[in-house]
Amino acid sequence: MSSSYFLTLAIGVVAIPAVILAWLFFGERVVRLLPNRRQEPVRAWVWLAFPVVLGGGVLLYPLVQTVVNSFQDKSSQGFVGLANFAWVFSPTVVPVLLNNLIWVVVLPAVTLLLGLVIAGLADRVRYEAVVRTVMILPMAISFSAAAVIWRLMYAYQPKGFAQTGTIDGIVNLLGGTPLAFLSDPKITTWALIAIGVWMSVGTGMLMLSAALKNVDASTLEAARLDGASELGAFWHVAIPQILPTITVVYTTQIIFSLKVFDIVYTMTNGAFNTDVIANRMYAELFRTQQFGHASAIAVLLLVAAIPIVIVNLRQFREERVVA
Amino acid sequence: MTETLRTPTAAVRPAAGTSAAGPTRVVPARRRRPGAARRIPLHVFLIAICAIWVVPLVGLIVYSLRTIADSAVSGWWHAFTAPLFTITNYTSAWTTGGIGQALGNSILIAVPTTVITITVCAIGAYTLARMKFRGRIVVLTIAVALLVVPPQLTLVPLLRVFNVLHLTGHIPGVWVYQVGFVVPFGIYLLFGFFRAFPDELIEAASLDGASVPRIFFSIVLPTATPILIALAIIQFMWSWNDLLIPLLFLGGGASVAPTTVQIAGLVQSTGGGLNLLTAAAIVSMIIPVIVTVVLQRYFVRGILGGAVKG
Numbered sequence: 181m182s183s184s185y186f187l188t189l190a191i192g193v194v195a196i197p198a199v200i201l202a203w204l205f206f207g208e209r210v211v212r213l214l215p216n217r218r219q220e221p222v223r224a225w226v227w228l229a230f231p232v233v234l235g236g237g238v239l240l241y242p243l244v245q246t247v248v249n250s251f252q253d254k255s256s257q258g259f260v261g262l263a264n265f266a267w268v269f270s271p272t273v274v275p276v277l278l279n280n281l282i283w284v285v286v287l288p289a290v291t292l293l294l295g296l297v298i299a300g301l302a303d304r305v306r307y308e309a310v311v312r313t314v315m316i317l318p319m320a321i322s323f324s325a326a327a328v329i330w331r332l333m334y335a336y337q338p339k340g341f342a343q344t345g346t347i348d349g350i351v352n353l354l355g356g357t358p359l360a361f362l363s364d365p366k367i368t369t370w371a372l373i374a375i376g377v378w379m380s381v382g383t384g385m386l387m388l389s390a391a392l393k394n395v396d397a398s399t400l401e402a403a404r405l406d407g408a409s410e411l412g413a414f415w416h417v418a419i420p421q422i423l424p425t426i427t428v429v430y431t432t433q434i435i436f437s438l439k440v441f442d443i444v445y446t447m448t449n450g451a452f453n454t455d456v457i458a459n460r461m462y463a464e465l466f467r468t469q470q471f472g473h474a475s476a477i478a479v480l481l482l483v484a485a486i487p488i489v490i491v492n493l494r495q496f497r498e499e500r501v502v503a
Numbered sequence: 504m505t506e507t508l509r510t511p512t513a514a515v516r517p518a519a520g521t522s523a524a525g526p527t528r529v530v531p532a533r534r535r536r537p538g539a540a541r542r543i544p545l546h547v548f549l550i551a552i553c554a555i556w557v558v559p560l561v562g563l564i565v566y567s568l569r570t571i572a573d574s575a576v577s578g579w580w581h582a583f584t585a586p587l588f589t590i591t592n593y594t595s596a597w598t599t600g601g602i603g604q605a606l607g608n609s610i611l612i613a614v615p616t617t618v619i620t621i622t623v624c625a626i627g628a629y630t631l632a633r634m635k636f637r638g639r640i641v642v643l644t645i646a647v648a649l650l651v652v653p654p655q656l657t658l659v660p661l662l663r664v665f666n667v668l669h670l671t672g673h674i675p676g677v678w679v680y681q682v683g684f685v686v687p688f689g690i691y692l693l694f695g696f697f698r699a700f701p702d703e704l705i706e707a708a709s710l711d712g713a714s715v716p717r718i719f720f721s722i723v724l725p726t727a728t729p730i731l732i733a734l735a736i737i738q739f740m741w742s743w744n745d746l747l748i749p750l751l752f753l754g755g756g757a758s759v760a761p762t763t764v765q766i767a768g769l770v771q772s773t774g775g776g777l778n779l780l781t782a783a784a785i786v787s788m789i790i791p792v793i794v795t796v797v798l799q800r801y802f803v804r805g806i807l808g809g810a811v812k813g
Contacts, residue, residue, distance in 0.1 A: 185611065192615020192678055197622045204626065204716045223715060224636035231627030231686050232642070237664075238683025239649045242657035249659065256659075298552060301545055313796060314553045317560065320795040322744035324766040325784035329559045331777060332566055332579070342577055346562050349578040378556065386803050439653040442746060446767065461655050471659055478656040485651040 200230055243482075249475035256471050264476035273460065273477075280456040282369060283440055287376050288433035294377065295384030295429060300414060302385075303392055312389070316382040323442035330375050330447065334361035365453040372454055375443050380436060384429045391425035392418060431488050438484055457481055567592050567781035574778055592782035601757050602783045605765035609787070611674055612749065612761050613742040616681045620738045621731055623682060624689025629719055631690060632697035633705075643694075649687040654747060657684075665752060674759055676752050681742050689734050696730045697723065732801040736794060743791050762787035 207226035211219050249256045250264055267273065302311040318326070335345030339357050343349045348358040361371040395418045403413040419426075441458035448454045450463065457477055464474035566579040568588040573581070582588070596602045631643055661680065662671070670676030700723055708718045724731075746763040753759045760768070766783050795802055 185607065188674060189611055189615065192611075192675070193618050196615070196619050196678075200619075200622050200626070201716075201720075208714055208716050220634055221636040224630050224634040224639070227626050227630040227634070228642065230623045231630075231690065234623060234679070234683040235627075235646065235649065235686035235690075238661065238680055239652050239657060239687065240645065241664075242660035243649070243652055245660035246656050294552075298549070301549055304542075304545065305549060307549075311549055311553055313799065314556050316795060316799070316802070317556070317792065320740065320744075320791040321788055322746065322763045322766075322791075324744075324746050324763040324770075325788050327770065328766065328777060328780045328784040329563050332562050332781070333559050344574065344576075344578050346558065346578065346580075349580065378559070390803070435651055439655070441653075441655065446746075446770070458653060458655050465655075465659060474655075474659065478653070481653055482651075482656065485653075488651060 203229065246475045246478050249471055250479045252472055252475075254470045254472045256475075260472065264472045265480075267473055268476050268480055275453070276450075276455045276457060276460045279369060279453065280438070280440075283373060283376070283437040283456060284434055287373055287380070287437045287440075288430050290373075290377050291380050291384050291433050292426065292430050294381050295388050296426070298381070299385045299389035299392055300418075303389060308389075312386065315385050318379045319382050321379075323446055326375065326379065326443075327446035331362075334371060336360045336362065362448060363452055368448060368452040369454045372443050372447055375447070376437070376440060379443075380433060384433065387425055387429050388422065391422040395421045427491070431491060435485060435488055439481060563781050563784060566777065567785050569778070571778050592778045593786070596779050596782040596786060600769060600779050600783050601760075601765060602762065602786050604757065605760055605762045605783075606786060608674070608759055609743055609761040609763075609790075612677050612681075613739050615675075616678050616742040617735050617739045619678060620682050620685050620689055621735055624686060624693055624734060625724065625727070625731060626719075627686065628690045628693035629697045629723065632694050633700070646687040646690050650691060654684065658751060662751065671752055672754050672756070672759065674753070677749055680748050680752060681738075681745065684748075685738050685741065689738070692734050692737075693727070693730060696727055700726070729801060732798065736798055736802045739794065740791055 204227060208223070211223045211226060214222055251259050251261065253260050268277075298311065298315065302308045305311070321329070333346045334348075335343075336348055336358055337343050337345075339352075343352045343358055345358075345361075347361065351358050359367060362368055399417050399421070400413050403417045404410075408416065439458050440456055441462065444450060444454055444456050444459045445462065450456070450459045458481065461474050461477040461481075464470045464477065562579050565582050566574060568590070569579065569582055570587060570589050570591065573587060631639060631646075665671045665676055665680075670679060704722060705718055708722050713722075743761075744763060746767055749759075749761050749764050750767070753764065757765070762783070766780065766787060769780055769783060
């Protein structure tokens with residue numbers, strides 16, 4: 181590690197935050213010179229300078245630019261009308277959309293169900309903290325590392341050869357025929373979705389178990405006194421109370437599935453009928469340099485996410501801004 | 504949950520039920536214990552689920568400690584019957600795999616990104632939560648809308664801008680991207696906390712003649728520590744584990760590549776053998792796994808993201 185390494189580190193950790201704070205205190209001196217009623221509005225924009233420039237520069241500006249590009253040709257020169265969107269719904273891309281639809285339908289449902297069951301059951305045992313720690317471990321792992329892990333799980337050799345993959349090792353032990361998880365088009369997407377489930381159940385479980393702890397205990401007790409079974413009390417009393425959390429978990433997972441990229445990119449790069457929208461977009465950008473196509477796909481992704489934005493926005497308004 | 508998240512005094516403690524169940528926690532007597540025998544399926548299910556979740560990790564660890572010759576001919580579980588362990592994979596990950604340098608680069612990316620993110624998001628969220636100005640609702644609405652923008656959407660226009668500004672190929676360019684990308688989420692996460700901060704405390708300090716920045720830094724921020732740590736962990740994790748942005752904005756040269764880029768590159772260049780890769784993957788996981796496990800209760804708060812409205 182050279183001295184320039186530590187210099188860069190010091191700039192990032194000390195100098196830049198110091199500059200931002202200095203900006204606030206210096207700005208305050210200028211704001212104080214203004215008449216009283218003008219002070220707060222001006223101060224607000226002084227304070228918002230860094231967040232707005234950074235967030236606006238990294239997200240808002242490219243967003244607008246991409247929408248414009250989606251109506252332009254492959255090198256973002258002349259306008260081509262809706263040609264790029266026609267391409268998005270052409271037979272070359274529709275299979276990718278349908279494949280992504282499998283993700284959107286399957287992953288949130290499985291994650292929610294598993295998360296709910298695990299949260300509900302772990303709530304009843306003393307080693308809940310252990311279960312929770314195990315479930316959140318995959319969240320600490322990068323997709324690069326997860327790709328190595330799952331290559332090991334899914335490694336395949338034809339029947340009769342020594343199996344080195346974990347799952348086919350078990351299949352072999354049980355006398356079955358080993359499956360080519362990462363090269364059989366019939367099952368590869370499902371194998372990738374399983375990785376997605378492994379990585380995201382932890383999030384769902386955490387949120388749901390926090391919500392379950394807040395379920396009014398007396399309502400559960402009342403249900404039991406009325407003769408409801410444990411499952412009945414859970415279903416009819418606890419579930420309705422945690423419905424808002426269920427919505428949050430479900431929508432979060434829908435967004436995750438819509439823009440899933442890393443798993444597909446690192447495991448198959450879209451081969452064997454596993455391509456998804458975000459990976460196809462990456463390919464259009466960097467392999468074929470079709471900026472118009474890539475932008476149209478990005479816009480489609482955004483439009484698909486809009487209903488979820490509206491749900492989030494409504495909650496934000498009702499619960500936060502107005503409150 | 505709503506109350507816990509909203510009142511700063513309560514928020515200093517971990518949210519109810521999100522902390523590790525310590526001995527001091529009072530468990531409400533809300534369930535009758537059914538017979539122990541009836542609980543067996545429950546334990547079997549939970550232990551099976553935990554096993555399914557850890558087996559991939561155990562496999563990785565065992566594999567990384569086996570010789571190349573052994574791994575080629577038999578599954579990692581054979582190590583339990585014929586143990587022969589080696590650290591060769593780790594030494595070659597360090598020397599030929601360049602994972603040491605990559606680890607340094609990951610730190611150089613993730614630590615400043617985290618510090619700058621907290622600074623910028625705290626200031627932004629406080630402004631939006633506590634100051635009255637024209638355009639406040641517009642900024643808030645845009646911030647929430649930007650929560651769902653996928654990173655791919657930003658790449659082409661930003662690569663052009665970063666090229667013009669000569670930020671590509673340099674680690675500070677990644678700071679800029681990663682901070683900017685998380686600003687909406689950070690504001691979303693912190694907003695509720697600042698919104699709920701008691702007016703009386705701010706008014707009292709204001710009457711004593713404290714300036715607005717002074718009130719923010721010495722009165723409001725100290726009480727926000729838990730939620731700031733939550734944001735810090737989320738950002739650190741994302742920054743550390745991000746592959747796409749460093750890959751595109753740094754260009755993949757070994758002198759600047761973080762562990763994710765280095766490992767992805769090794770996957771492509773080493774073809775068959777996973778031995779060096781498994782060791783590299785484990786080295787890259789150590790810091791985030793420790794952070795997650797040790798700071799779990801803060802991590803949980805961050806995941807909850809103020810989103811739980813029980």
